[in-house]
Amino acid sequence: xxxTDNPPDAYQASSRETTEGTVYTVTGGDWDTVLGxxxxxxxxxxxxxxxxxxxxxxxxLVMELDGETVTSARTVIGYLHTGIEKNLEYRNWVQGVxxxxxxxxxxxxxxxxxxxxxxxxxxGIEPPERATVIRVLCMELNRISSHLVAFATGGLELGALTAxxxxxxxxxxxxxxxxxxxxxxxxxxxVRPGGVSQDLPAGVVEKIRELLEILPERFTGLDKMLTxxxxxxxxxxxxxxxxxxxxxxxxxxGPILRSAGLAWDLRKTDPYCGYENYDFDVAVTTxxxxxGRFLVRKQELYESLKIIEQALxxxxxxxxxxxxxxxxxxxxxxxxxxxxxxxxDHVKKIMGTSMEALIHHFKLVTEGxxxxxxxxxxxxxxxxxxxGVHAVSDGGTRPYRVHVRDPSFANLxxxxxxxxxxxxxxxxxxxxxxxxxxxxxxx
Amino acid sequence: xxxTPQGSPPARSSPDGEDDTTGVGSLSSAPERADVxxxxxxxxxxxxxxxxxxxxxARGGDTSGYGGxxxxxxxxxxxxxxxxxxxxxxxxxxxxxxxxxGDTVTRVVVDRGELTLHVRRESVAALCRHLRDNANHxxxxxxxxxxxxxxxxxxxxxxxxxxxSMTYRRRLRIETTCSAEDPHVAxxxxxxxxxxxxxxxxxxxFGVQFDGHPGLxxxxxxxxxxxxxxxxxxxxGGVPVEYKGAQIPPPDERRSxx
Numbered sequence: 001x002x003x004t005d006n007p008p009d010a011y012q013a014s015s016r017e018t019t020e021g022t023v024y025t026v027t028g029g030d031w032d033t034v035l036g037x038x039x040x041x042x043x044x045x046x047x048x049x050x051x052x053x054x055x056x057x058x059x060x061l062v063m064e065l066d067g068e069t070v071t072s073a074r075t076v077i078g079y080l081h082t083g084i085e086k087n088l089e090y091r092n093w094v095q096g097v098x099x100x101x102x103x104x105x106x107x108x109x110x111x112x113x114x115x116x117x118x119x120x121x122x123x124g125i126e127p128p129e130r131a132t133v134i135r136v137l138c139m140e141l142n143r144i145s146s147h148l149v150a151f152a153t154g155g156l157e158l159g160a161l162t163a164x165x166x167x168x169x170x171x172x173x174x175x176x177x178x179x180x181x182x183x184x185x186x187x188x189x190x191v192r193p194g195g196v197s198q199d200l201p202a203g204v205v206e207k208i209r210e211l212l213e214i215l216p217e218r219f220t221g222l223d224k225m226l227t228x229x230x231x232x233x234x235x236x237x238x239x240x241x242x243x244x245x246x247x248x249x250x251x252x253x254g255p256i257l258r259s260a261g262l263a264w265d266l267r268k269t270d271p272y273c274g275y276e277n278y279d280f281d282v283a284v285t286t287x288x289x290x291x292g293r294f295l296v297r298k299q300e301l302y303e304s305l306k307i308i309e310q311a312l313x314x315x316x317x318x319x320x321x322x323x324x325x326x327x328x329x330x331x332x333x334x335x336x337x338x339x340x341x342x343x344x345d346h347v348k349k350i351m352g353t354s355m356e357a358l359i360h361h362f363k364l365v366t367e368g369x370x371x372x373x374x375x376x377x378x379x380x381x382x383x384x385x386x387x388g389v390h391a392v393s394d395g396g397t398r399p400y401r402v403h404v405r406d407p408s409f410a411n412l413x414x415x416x417x418x419x420x421x422x423x424x425x426x427x428x429x430x431x432x433x434x435x436x437x438x439x440x441x442x443x
Numbered sequence: 444x445x446x447t448p449q450g451s452p453p454a455r456s457s458p459d460g461e462d463d464t465t466g467v468g469s470l471s472s473a474p475e476r477a478d479v480x481x482x483x484x485x486x487x488x489x490x491x492x493x494x495x496x497x498x499x500x501a502r503g504g505d506t507s508g509y510g511g512x513x514x515x516x517x518x519x520x521x522x523x524x525x526x527x528x529x530x531x532x533x534x535x536x537x538x539x540x541x542x543x544x545g546d547t548v549t550r551v552v553v554d555r556g557e558l559t560l561h562v563r564r565e566s567v568a569a570l571c572r573h574l575r576d577n578a579n580h581x582x583x584x585x586x587x588x589x590x591x592x593x594x595x596x597x598x599x600x601x602x603x604x605x606x607x608s609m610t611y612r613r614r615l616r617i618e619t620t621c622s623a624e625d626p627h628v629a630x631x632x633x634x635x636x637x638x639x640x641x642x643x644x645x646x647x648x649f650g651v652q653f654d655g656h657p658g659l660x661x662x663x664x665x666x667x668x669x670x671x672x673x674x675x676x677x678x679x680g681g682v683p684v685e686y687k688g689a690q691i692p693p694p695d696e697r698r699s700x701x
Binding site: 077078081083085086087089090091121122124248249250251252253262264269270374375376377379386388390392400401403405409410412413442443 | 554555557559583584585586587589590591592603605607609612614616635636637638639640641644648661662663664665672673679694695
């Protein structure tokens with residue numbers, strides 16, 4: 001066996017020449033030289049995700065551990081980037097709704113409403129009263145279903161499996177109502193610039209009133225299961241502390257900010273969609289930990305029920321789309337045997353009787369309406385914090401640029417502040433209490 | 444939109460924005476509108492391209508009769524006083540408290556009830572620090588940083604910051620520009636730590652380099668990605684799809700009608 005002369009690299013494998021060619025001998029065992037003095041440290045780098053049941057979708061956490069203590073936590077995102085903002089620029093303003101609804105997929109109505117409010121602000125129009133009330137109604141239903149998922153997945157991640165099954169069961173009740181109203185459980189594309197796509201179907205008000213009877217009991221069941229549970233308390237109390245100052249520096253809003261003691265809720269502080277007309281309280285605690293965030297979300301379930309009840313009382317007959325036929329979708333949608341589509345009466349009218357109506361319909365559907373040039377920013381209170389839409393128009397029929405400030409995106413930056421110095425198991429609780437939705441984070 | 448050109452005010456199909464393929468100065472709509480009212484003479488129609496009819500229908504299939512008319516864009520003027528609302532007071536207070544106001548803020552635009560300060564790119568961080576700390580302003584929260592690309596402008600990359608003052612319940616937009624050749628803007632991470640992710644996203648999507656950012660790497664696209672997808676000259680991509688025997692082209696190659 002002959003080694004090569006003066007190996008330039010200390011780690012280079014030795015080799016010998018044989019009749020078949022050069023054969024290298026790779027032995028390893030040089031860890032002492034690689035790690036040096038750090039060999040005694042129990043420093044481990046754990047790569048959690050993007051495929052992991054407790055990282056809320058495709059979030060990737062890279063954590064350095066010293067024993068079981070997290071010394072550094074970094075979040076890696078982008079695994080669910082779908083280019084929604086870029087795609088919006090190639091569709092007209094109304095079609096944009098179909099895209100934005102898929103961003104934060106647990107709060108689709110909020111995405112749609114924020115986008116529609118931005119387009120309406122650019123246009124300088126106000127949706128009719130009834131449409132606004134329906135929006136509020138749907139948003140609060142959606143807030144309940146979203147918070148229930150926060151409990152379900154949060155419970156799952158901390159080992160409270162029954163909380164998961166129960167919360168998903170109650171969520172399904174809410175989704176049934178949303179399906180009745182919009183036609184779909186999720187990704188509704190129901191709220192449109194100028195109003196909503198169709199009126200409430202017959203019988204839905206009664207169904208919601210039924211739901212208002214059932215849900216408080218169910219919430220109490222969840223409450224009983226978790227609030228008094230010593231394991232749940234031990235896993236959440238004094239875990240992942242983040243005070244108001246930290247929240248503001250890191251741009252954290254929503255239940256996390258309110259759990260730190262600042263009652264900042266855009267529905268109260270910067271009312272939109274007529275929220276100033278509803279009587280409800282802003283849930284707030286001063287715990288600033290996972291427990292406080294749990295309490296805030298729990299309280300918000302009941303507050304949403306209060307708003308829904310008032311919205312039902314406020315519903316008065318009227319149009320659900322602006323009267324301006326240069327903006328309002330020309331078709332009257334109707335539920336056919338193959339799903340929601342053009343009303344056959346409308347098709348008959350434009351095809352058979354009115355050429356102008358046909359031209360008008362064609363122009364509005366293919367080209368869309370023009371939106372005066374300018375830029376606006378609209379922020380609303382989604383279940384996760386301030387959901388902002390920055391929309392820029394160049395005067396054309398398509399968005400020039402739409403940027404969505406998704407609350408999960410900003411809130412995720414608090415991961416390091418919440419996890420570092422704590423235990424690895426508490427990092428799971430921290431991410432669960434942030435309740436990020438990767439569809440919104442990556443867009 | 445319809446065959447008659449008289450659009451109702453909200454959904455104007457008037458000359459405003461018609462054939463506006465340039466996108467120049469679209470962010471300056473407020474002063475621009477005032478500009479056009481006072482000097483409509485300037486808005487002379489450009490020479491028609493060869494082969495188009497008198498209504499300019501060849502330029503995008505617009506049949507409303509106004510296809511050839513292009514509104515002259517404003518020169519990026521400030522809004523005129525009074526701005527209305529709390530804007531006058533806030534701008535005066537900033538002028539008084541911030542010494543470099545004249546050198547920093549190039550334009551003040553009030554449009555649709557929103558205040559925008561156009562700021563030189565090297566002064567963004569200093570101005571943000573003042574806006575955050577000064578008792579008259581108290582913009583505690585930065586809601587986001589994003590970009591807009593106007594390929595026809597010299598300084599094509601616009602960076603937009605949305606600030607929120609919880610104390611005064613006011614919102615403020617700061618806008619700055621840089622060219623694609625020298626895409627440097629001062630980072631505000633030192634003032635608002637939340638800008639970390641937002642600036643990384645703006646770098647990723649627009650290629651704006653934020654000087655002073657602690658680790659400006661791609662955030663949504665893979666690390667080895669080429670190009671910056673949200674720029675206007677970056678294609679959307681996609682493949683044609685066959686459906687029931689017909690070929691549907693990818694979205695950016697479809698007929699646009701406008």
